[in-house]
Amino acid sequence: MEKSKLGRIILVGAAILMLLTTYLAVIYVPLPQTSVKSADKILSSVEGSRIRVAGFVSEVYAKDTNIITGSYLFRFSIADFSDYQRYIAAAAGDQLDSQWWTVRPIDVVLRNPPGTFLLSVGGTWDSAGTGTNLSVLAVVVGSGIGPNSNITGFHLRTYSQEDITVGASPGQFGIMTAPVAQKIFYFHMPSAWVSYLAFFVTLVASALYLRTRDIKYDRWAFSSAELGVLFSTIAITTGPVWAKQEWGVYWRWDDTKLVTTFVLWLVYIGYLMLRASMTDTGTRARVGAVYGILGFVTVPMSLLSSRVAPLLQSSHPQVIASSSGSLSPEAGMTIGIAIIAFTLLFITMLIRRVEIAESEEELEELKRTIGGED
Amino acid sequence: MRAALAIAWKDLRIELRSKEMLSAMFLFSLLMVLAFRFGFEGSVDAGDVALSDLGASSLWICFSFAAIVGMHTSFAKEKDRETLEGLLLCPVDRSSIFLGKVLSNMVLVFLVDLLSILFFSLFFAYDFEGNAIAVVGIAFLGTLSLVLVGTLVAAISVNARAREVLLPVLLIPLIAFSVIIPSVSATRKAIAGDISEAVGEIQSILGFAVIFGAVGYLTFDYVLEG
Numbered sequence: 001m002e003k004s005k006l007g008r009i010i011l012v013g014a015a016i017l018m019l020l021t022t023y024l025a026v027i028y029v030p031l032p033q034t035s036v037k038s039a040d041k042i043l044s045s046v047e048g049s050r051i052r053v054a055g056f057v058s059e060v061y062a063k064d065t066n067i068i069t070g071s072y073l074f075r076f077s078i079a080d081f082s083d084y085q086r087y088i089a090a091a092a093g094d095q096l097d098s099q100w101w102t103v104r105p106i107d108v109v110l111r112n113p114p115g116t117f118l119l120s121v122g123g124t125w126d127s128a129g130t131g132t133n134l135s136v137l138a139v140v141v142g143s144g145i146g147p148n149s150n151i152t153g154f155h156l157r158t159y160s161q162e163d164i165t166v167g168a169s170p171g172q173f174g175i176m177t178a179p180v181a182q183k184i185f186y187f188h189m190p191s192a193w194v195s196y197l198a199f200f201v202t203l204v205a206s207a208l209y210l211r212t213r214d215i216k217y218d219r220w221a222f223s224s225a226e227l228g229v230l231f232s233t234i235a236i237t238t239g240p241v242w243a244k245q246e247w248g249v250y251w252r253w254d255d256t257k258l259v260t261t262f263v264l265w266l267v268y269i270g271y272l273m274l275r276a277s278m279t280d281t282g283t284r285a286r287v288g289a290v291y292g293i294l295g296f297v298t299v300p301m302s303l304l305s306s307r308v309a310p311l312l313q314s315s316h317p318q319v320i321a322s323s324s325g326s327l328s329p330e331a332g333m334t335i336g337i338a339i340i341a342f343t344l345l346f347i348t349m350l351i352r353r354v355e356i357a358e359s360e361e362e363l364e365e366l367k368r369t370i371g372g373e374d
Numbered sequence: 375m376r377a378a379l380a381i382a383w384k385d386l387r388i389e390l391r392s393k394e395m396l397s398a399m400f401l402f403s404l405l406m407v408l409a410f411r412f413g414f415e416g417s418v419d420a421g422d423v424a425l426s427d428l429g430a431s432s433l434w435i436c437f438s439f440a441a442i443v444g445m446h447t448s449f450a451k452e453k454d455r456e457t458l459e460g461l462l463l464c465p466v467d468r469s470s471i472f473l474g475k476v477l478s479n480m481v482l483v484f485l486v487d488l489l490s491i492l493f494f495s496l497f498f499a500y501d502f503e504g505n506a507i508a509v510v511g512i513a514f515l516g517t518l519s520l521v522l523v524g525t526l527v528a529a530i531s532v533n534a535r536a537r538e539v540l541l542p543v544l545l546i547p548l549i550a551f552s553v554i555i556p557s558v559s560a561t562r563k564a565i566a567g568d569i570s571e572a573v574g575e576i577q578s579i580l581g582f583a584v585i586f587g588a589v590g591y592l593t594f595d596y597v598l599e600g
Contacts, residue, residue, distance in 0.1 A: 266547035277534040
């Protein structure tokens with residue numbers, strides 16, 4: 001009795017908070033600042049020792065837009081940039097002297113609102129001079145092209161590769177180029193979080209099952225994995241919707257976060273398939289539990305990949321404790337509520353799913369009794 | 375450890391007599407390399423594709439699928455001939471059975487690895503020169519990690535229906551990021567001659583080998599029960 005009451009409270013709470021999240025995300029939260037402010041943010045971090053350069057070092061864009069072709073794109077050097085106005089005034093696709101300075105309107109590249117633009121700075125550095133070759137493409141987002149450009153104090157100066165942090169996209173440095181699309185984040189990130197949580201529940205329940213051999217834990221493990229797959233499917237489908245707007249492509253195979261999450265999704269689909277292909281309850285629970293534990297190896301990989309990125313780089317934005325561009329207070333509150341809402345939703349769904357599993361087993365049992373055979 | 379060696383030796387002796395698995399894996403990798411040779415005929419001739427790229431990726435496709443074929447058989451055969459019960463009745467730790475199976479699988483899969491490298495060099499008229507040792511070394515490390523996790527998953531999937539299909543479905547996502555990607559990257563570097571740059575990859579492979587080995591060693595008890 002008490003239990004069902006608590007269940008109902010959680011259900012109602014989840015429903016209210018989901019509605020609230022939707023309201024906050026769609027109406028309340030102001031659009032994220034794009035352009036200058038963010039650009040300033042990068043530039044302010046330029047002052048000092050280390051220079052941050054957000055670069056579209058991606059073939060995807062080259063293929064997509066056909067503006068830049070050839071491998072020389074990846075051979076860029078950053079030189080004195082104090083004379084920025086000259087470069088900003090340069091027409092799109094201009095090539096100046098031996099170095100290539102190009103200004104590309106961002107709507108050409110990413111089909112973004114006109115007015116914002118992407119300034120890519122680059123050029124080959126005659127290696128005969130210093131023998132140094134920097135593989136960087138600098139990008140600064142601002143608003144308006146021309147002498148009245150809002151970019152001020154743009155000053156980039158570096159002589160060694162150590163001074164530069166290369167980014168795969170402006171998003172990595174907290175710059176959003178597609179503000180409206182960003183709203184999907186309030187559903188994307190909580191879904192992803194819930195899927196990690198669900199897989200963690202599977203891990204714990206699996207371990208408990210192996211320890212106690214209580215079939216109850218197996219039901220929890222299985223139900224949670226099923227919900228985890230559901231929520232990671234949501235995360236994995238809402239992500240590309242945003243990515244198309246922000247990055248110009250739906251998916252990037254050079255991004256660790258995306259690939260590891262995809263792999264994680266496949267692992268737990270495998271888990272569900274494994275469960276489906278076994279009839280004996282005991283074996284299914286036992287073997288499923290082992291795979292549930294083994295499969296969890298992929299979760300930290302996916303969760304941490306946008307931070308540690310061991311082998312490949314990731315341009316997936318970081319949210320929590322990110323060193324660059326943190327969320328505005330409104331956005332922070334919304335995401336907090338969204339996370340609570342999704343977590344509560346997950347809990348209610350999990351309780352219901354376990355109940356269904358119980359009923360299913362009961363039904364099997366009844367069938368067996370009535371059939372009179374075992 | 376002695377029990378593990380005994381089990382491994384038993385498996386290898388059966389294999390030496392029947393040569394069932396080895397010949398299957400051998401033909402499999404031969405056909406695989408051949409398929410790559412035909413598939414990339416045009417681009418190889420035109421020099422459009424870097425042989426280090428093609429080599430690394432095709433070799434690892436050979437390795438992993440040959441390993442899947444081999445590891446599947448190592449348990450499926452025991453199950454079908456009903457010798458698995460006998461094995462379980464052995465008065466040894468289940469973990470020793472795991473280690474034994476890992477050892478025997480490792481020997482077989484590594485042999486096939488070597489053959490695949492040879493076939494590649496033969497069919498693509500590619501000279502590994504001094505890098506052959508590095509390539510073989512990476513193949514060894516990657517295969518070790520692959521076999522550690524694969525043996526466990528093979529034991530898991532042997533209980534299921536449609537186990538032939540299920541093994542790759544369960545195994546490939548697990549190894550994709552932990553074994554295949556770093557190994558392919560390290561092999562590419564090894565072929566290109568700068569193995570010293572592949573430290574990160576090797577660390578990653580070794581780290582996952584330890585994780586998979588530990589999980590396998592600890593949970594194998596539960597897999598082979600009843």
